[in-house]
Structures are given as structure tokens and as C-alpha cells.
Amino acid sequence: MTTRIERRFAALKAEGRAALVTFTMSGDPDYASSLALAKALPKAGADLIELGMPFTDPMADGVAIQAAGLRALKGGQTLIKTLAMVREFRQDNDDTPIVLMGYYNPIYIYGVDKFLVDAKAAGVDGLIVVDLPPEEDVELCLPALKAGLNFIRLATPTTDDKRLPAVLNNTSGFVYYVSIAGITGTAAPDASKVTAAVERIKRHTKLPVAVGFGVRNAESARAIAAGADGVVVGSALIDVLRANLDAEGKAGPNMVKAVTALVADIAAGVRSAKR
Template sequence: MTRIDAKFAELSAAGKKAFVSYVMAGDPDFDTALEVVKGLPAAGVDIIELGLPFTDPMADGPTIQLAGQRALDAGMTLERTLQLAAEFRKGDDTTPIVLMGYYNPIYNRGVDKFLTDAKAAGIDGLIVVDLPPEEDDELCIPAQAAGLNFIRLATPTTDDKRLPRVLQNTSGFVYYVSITGITGAAEAEAGDVGPEVARIKAATDLPVIVGFGINTPEKARNIASISDGAVVGSAIVSQIAAGKPVEEVLAFVKSLSDGAHAA
């Protein structure tokens, strides 16, 4: 059982929904990002999604793209991202970390070395948005063999014919992308998302978490009420981009987690 599996078991036993937060590793610099990440569990975050900076983030909107560029400009690399996770783990051995990014940096490092190093750094799961199920032998299957969850995205365009393939080797949870398009491009509506979540849950026993387009406590509550939890990324990254002090960023995160947990 991974930390992700244990967290969902704990939440289920308590009758609670999950709140997942995304931050870009190294944005705006290593030390500030580490301070934010260290503060997330106390702000009510159940699972941390840690963005891996990359030069060509095709699934991300301007907010996340710029966060990645700030991190790269500050010298962030895959190696430094794993170091950040390892630093976090020195004080927290229970909060799950999902590394979210693109395959190129992992491929360049070498899959076997990456998986060994990620596991040692305390990474629990991977979301690699540019590896479809047809490429499962590349990373998904080796990752699961190494004890890491491989989390797949389902979208509004994932029809009933495609869904079984998407779910085939997924573990940890299913990430439902509530809108078509890039991150931060539109707002999620529970009325639209609810039937899609129900359709996915009918096909899997895994928790279904909804992300994209959630930017207020009310939206987090509404989305969590029709799913197993909510993910917020761009709205939090925008606070960091605005130069807000870490304590203000974490207070904003707390308001969102309170919303999701009220569902």
C-alpha cells in the first residue's frame, strides 16, 4: 500500500473528501517553494502534486507555464525537484507526493534510475501527461513494479470505448480533467462534472478526483460533493506569482481545503 492508498483509506474511514494541491517545484525559487510545500499539510492538503518544470508544457495554461519558466530560470532541474521532495520528507513521512509533469526529463535521466531516485526521495505517484496508455511499457508498468502509483487523466472527451484503456493500469486515483483545454482556461461546474464522475466510478473502484477550473472555496466544495475530492493548481500558483508571502499563500490554500472538506 502506497501513501496515496493509505490516505484515501483514512479519508474514506472518516467520511471525508480529499483536497489535492498543485505547486510548481522551485517556483519562484527552491527555498520559497520548499517553505510552501512544507506548509501544505497544516493548511489541510491531503495530497501534494509537485510540478516538474519543463520547457514545453503543452497541457498547461499561461499560469503554470510561467511558473515552470520561473523555476527553470532559478536553476530548477529534475535532480533539484527530487531534492526538494527529500527535504520535505525529513519532516513529513505520511503526506503523499505525486510528481506531475512530462516524460522528456524522465527519459533523459533513464527510467530505471529515475524510479530508484524518485522512490528514495519519497515520491509516491506519477502523473505524466504526455504518455498515453499505449506507451504503458515505457514508464507506467515499471513505475508500478517499483511501488509508485501511476495516475491517469480522464477528460470530457474520454468516451466509453476509450475509458477501459485509460483505466487499465491506473492506480492510486483517477484524475478527471473537468474541462477541455489547458489548465486555468475555464471554470469547472459541478452540474456538468457530476455525471462524468459517476460514469467513471461505475467503471473503477479507484477514487475519482476532479481538477482544472477550481479557484474558490465554494467551487472546491461543490466539486468535492460530487466526486472523491478536488485539485487546485493555477489559483494557488497565481498567489505565488503575485509575490504573496508564504503565510498568505498557505492561508488561501487553507480556505480551499476547508471548502473541499466541507463537502
């Protein structure tokens, strides 16, 4: 049985282009706006959707995503509501893969077994849990694989050839290569280094490799897409979202339009990459 993620990457490979993976925070700044944005993303050119599960203490995230998480929590977002949002998204979209990304504690408190059943039923395809390295695979990774969800792991510049096999061992769906040692939303990566890193990872795995951290516009996305199977963009979208909030932090009338415009621009960059 293949997952939506596997099918989507296979289809794009046949098309000969890289995937555009978008990251937005579920519930930012409120449930309804965030759902409206998620629903508009595929049409704007997102091939896979990553939805953040907000957490009070996101230790690997930069200011943009930290603030997005706090806005969502302030707006009343919970893990229960994030799953509800996926269910609503699935009512009129059955083929765009959805990956939930966040930190372990809310899942642990929800209850791992119950979470996996509910996530699968809601239409979630994969999980990225930042603070679960392979050393803690028994916690969630192995149960998730058993439940039929992809468990996508981050590989970083500090993951050397000796460590890569351990990182890739239970990874499925795709590999998320974090192109810089640092938090989200910082320095742009050097495209030639990224291509070399992707080649290094591909020597160890047949899985698609998506690259994130530091992608801000069509140009940087095009450069990354030339050497990777996917390009992840997050902080840049969240910056636009934030710029379209009113003084009280509520979503302005043009929020969805502004964010999807940037997505469309970046999607054009990804699609025009020479491979």
C-alpha cells in the same frame, strides 16, 4: 503493500470527506521558497501534494503554469533538485502523499530506471506524466508500477466509455478527472456535469476520482467535493504565488502565508461539502 496515496484516500473515505490535492511547481520561484511552501501545505489543509516538474514545453498547460515552470527553470530547478526537495520534505513529514507531475522528456533523459529508483528512495508516491497516454505504457507506466509507485492517469471529457477501460487499465492510486477539454487554468466546470462524469468513471473503477481544472476558491471546491473523492487546485495557487513576487521575480515575505491562506480557505470548502 499499500502506498501513502492509497492509505490517505482510505482514511478520508472513513472520515466521509473528499481530499484536497494541491499543485505547485517545484522550484518556483526558487528552491528554498518552493520547499518552504511545500512544507507548509499539509498544515494548511492539503491532503495530497502534487509537485510540478518544470519543463520548457508544457503543451497542456495554460499561461499560469507555463510561467511557473519557466520561473523555476530560470531559478535553476532541475529534476535532480526536484527529487532532492522531496527528500527534504520527507525529513519531517512521512505521511502526506507526494505526486510528481510533468512531462516525459526530463524523465526520459534522466533515465527511466534510475529515476524510478531515485524517486522511490526520495519518498515520491506517484507520477502523473501528461504526455504518456496508455498507448505508451511500456515507456514509464509499467516500470513505475513494478517499482512500487502509483501511476495516475488523466481522464477527460473526451475519454468515452469505450476508451475508459484502456485509460483505467494500468492506473493506480487515483484517477485524475480533468473536468474540461482544455488547458490548465481555464473555465470553471459545471459541478452537476462533473458529478455525472465522476459517476460514469466510477462505473468502470474502484479507484478514488479526483477532479481538477477550473477550481479557484472555497465555493467551487465545495461544489466539486460534493461529488468527487478529491479536488485538485493548481493555477489559482500559482496566481497567488505570482502576485507575491517582487519586481525581480523573487519571493516576497508573505508568499507562503498568502498561498497557504488560500489553501486553508479551499480546504474549509472541501470539508464543508455535503455528501
